[in-house]
Amino acid sequence: xxxxxxxxxxxxxxxxxxxxxxxxxxxxxxxxxxxxxxxxxxxxx
Numbered sequence: 896x897x898x899x900x901x902x903x904x905x906x907x908x909x910x911x912x913x914x915x916x917x918x919x920x921x922x923x924x925x926x927x928x929x930x931x932x933x934x935x936x937x938x939x940x
Contacts, residue, residue, distance in 0.1 A: 896934065898926065910937075 904910040913919055926933070 898930070907939075 902910075902913070904913065
C-alpha cells in the first residue's frame with residue numbers, strides 16, 4: 896500500500912461525524928479514483 900491514514904478519535908460519534916463530513920467524502924472519492932484497492936481497519940483501544 897502506498898497511502899496510509901492514521902486517525903484517532905475520542906469517541907465513535909466523533910468518528911461518524913468525521914466519516915460523513917463533506918470534505919472527507921471528497922478525499923474518499925479522490926482516493927478511490929487513483930487506487931485499485933483499499934484496506935480499512937478500525938479498532939477501539
